[in-house]
Amino acid sequence: MLQQAFNGLVGGAFYALLALGLAVIFGMLGVVNFAHGAFYMLGAFGSYILLDHFGVGFWAALVTVPLVLGLAGALLERLFVRRLAPLDPLYNFLFTFGLALILQDLVKREYGVQSQPYPRPEALAGTVDLGLFTYPAYQVFVLAVSLVVCGAVWVVLTRTRVGMIVRAATERPELTRALGIDVGRWVTPVFGFGIALAGLAGVLAAPMRAVNPLMGADLIITVFAVVVIGGLGSIFGSVAAGFAIGLVSALGNLYVPALSQTLVFILMAAVLLWRPAGLFGREESPS
């Protein structure tokens, strides 16, 4: 039971990283990034390709892949997302959705649909004694990285001027511009950062999950549910809901296996009935 709960937290670590990226992008740009799962998949494939073609290992991939994907995300925002932003939100919805399909199929064409192997880094191959049970060291590492990254984002958001501007622009973009802040200047780095987080989650996933072109599409549906449960645009809510949903779905797996696929969505429906703006969401403010 405890071990299953821990599995849930590790699963939640991925949800949290992905939901955090989605939440900052949605909050700041009002764009629901349907390509988020594709960037997660690219993160995993990025580290696979680095190892397979160039012999570059996990630790280097952990740094370079998110960095490169983050830059690609920033470029994407500059070239496309920004141009579509003044139009109906539907255009960016279609754009990111189409982009996800294109990225998936490009990878599929090159590597097929079967999963690629990716070894665990040697330093984390063993197990760790957690007192009550022993646990694979790599999974503990994933959980730790996710907690540290989410914690660091939290500190930046709450304790720095940049964080204050991002919070303000997320809550009331128009008012924030009227108070003399060039919100547009912060949009590109925030978008790139969100994509980098998806890439990081992908790199972390490579050694413990199947690396295949559809890995992102499968996961991202759940992540959308996580973001909705946490409250669209609520940064704290998305992280908290990420870990909570990981935990709930792992325990659900244990006790009601028949519901394992649908539990998250039942939960989402229940939360929305109870609090339409999500657990930590704000009611739509007029303006």
Place this chain on the structure above:
Amino acid sequence: MPRTDLAPLLEVGGLSAWYGEAQVLREVSLRVGEGEIVTLVGRNGAGKTTLLRCLMGLQGRYSGSIRFRGTDIARLPAHRRARQGLGYVPDDRGVYSTLTVEENLTLPPRVGPDPWTLPQVYQTFPRLAERRAFPGTKLSGGEQQMLALARVLRMGARLLLCDEPTEGLSPLIVRQIGEILREVKRQGTTVLLIEQNVHFAATVADRHYLLAEGRVVESLDNDQMRTREHELLDHLGI
């Protein structure tokens, strides 16, 4: 009488605005002199809020000229207008719930030559000092209004654009806001104010523009405002 002896800080000419196909402002022209307090009076839907949004650069579709301190700002994005010295106090007060009271105050950059310092703000608004670490929206309505005013004073804005700061507040708070506006004026700051409360408008402002159906229909001074109070209240439907 419009006080033409004062150099106009703000000069609006032929301003028209639309929401979709509906025209909400029609060729509005007005002037606000340096150091004046001017109110926009008119019933709901007359276009007052739209006019302030046009001045601030938040309105989607509009045409006409907006000269502020001698340069046309009609094509500038909102944040550059703020940096030129426009201080916006929106109709819903615009207090951030994800920012503390102090962060709400320090978010905007300093734009004017003589911005209020934080201690100065806290001395004038002791309630904000007590609650500086609280989320902005944990304040009462009146306190949030004080916060919104204090924020643009700390920016050092030269022209405050206030969208109905007294709406829904108790007479005591309304009196306080009146005192603050007079103090602001003594320091040389200019205010363009939307106000439904004719009585309040006449006690704080120098002049008034009456808006109806997107047009400026009259320019009034305080005496005219007082002698025609009943007629105006009738017109406003209050």
